[in-house]
Amino acid sequence: MAEPTIDASAGRVALRTSPLAHLEERMRAAAVTGAHGVALSEWPYIAMVNVRVDPASEAAERIEKALGASLPRHCGHTSTSGPHSVVWLGPDEWLVLSQAEVAAVVGELREALADDAGSVVDVSANRTTLELSGPAAREVLEKGCPLDLHPRSFGPGRAVSTTVGPVAVVLWQVDDAPTYRLFPRASFADYLARWLIDAMSQYRGPEVP
Numbered sequence: 244m245a246e247p248t249i250d251a252s253a254g255r256v257a258l259r260t261s262p263l264a265h266l267e268e269r270m271r272a273a274a275v276t277g278a279h280g281v282a283l284s285e286w287p288y289i290a291m292v293n294v295r296v297d298p299a300s301e302a303a304e305r306i307e308k309a310l311g312a313s314l315p316r317h318c319g320h321t322s323t324s325g326p327h328s329v330v331w332l333g334p335d336e337w338l339v340l341s342q343a344e345v346a347a348v349v350g351e352l353r354e355a356l357a358d359d360a361g362s363v364v365d366v367s368a369n370r371t372t373l374e375l376s377g378p379a380a381r382e383v384l385e386k387g388c389p390l391d392l393h394p395r396s397f398g399p400g401r402a403v404s405t406t407v408g409p410v411a412v413v414l415w416q417v418d419d420a421p422t423y424r425l426f427p428r429a430s431f432a433d434y435l436a437r438w439l440i441d442a443m444s445q446y447r448g449p450e451v452p
Contacts, residue, residue: 262430262432262433263287264287265433266285270284270285270436270440279379279446280379280446283373283374283436283439285371286374287372289340289372290339290343290345290367291339291340291366291370292348292363292367293332294314294352295335295337296314296359296361297360298334298335300360302360305355305357306355308355309354310352311325312324312327312329314329315330315331319403326343327339327341332404368429369429370428373436373439374417374422376420380420380421383439383443386442387406389406390403390405394419398419399416399417399418401415401416407425407435407438410434410438
């Protein structure tokens with residue numbers, strides 16, 4: 244998938260291509276319907292901002308106010324408010340995911356951080372987003388993820404760093420459909436998408452052409 248971007252120096256509109264644009268049709272063709280249904284798609288261009296700050300500081304409070312969402316304090320926890328979601332990455336580190344314009348998000352968070360210790364960094368180009376959903380989504384992930392994904396251990400609102408196949412990802416369960424969002428490094432997205440397509444093929448019979 245491509246979207247227009249402004250090249251100010253050249254005075255023209257350029258096209259930015261997502262890491263998985265070349266697999267868009269193949270991911271669509273891999274979808275399975277029915278009781279064992281599962282679908283895979285890319286959500287490109289989601290704003291992603293890495294935030295580091297002392298969670299006990301006034302700066303953290305200002306950042307939470309700017310987001311309208313709390314900075315989760317425990318591994319696996321997330322919070323969501325409006326267009327923003329926040330994923331715990333470490334005791335003083337979070338990944339902010341937003342449907343808002345990344346420049347606006349970064350600007351607001353840097354203003355909230357002010358001169359206090361910490362950092363606010365746009366990492367949108369570092370990762371892309373894959374969404375895996377449907378009744379068989381958990382079974383597909385279980386073929387290559389070491390986590391216990393059973394609802395008793397992992398459910399909606401949970402997000403952790405793990406691996407799927409050989410690829411490191413942040414894995415977030417969005418709802419109990421179940422729907423999962425996976426955030427791999429952009430350079431590994433092609434491998435992960437193909438791995439997931441192969442894992443999905445069991446549920447549709449013949450191989451995806």
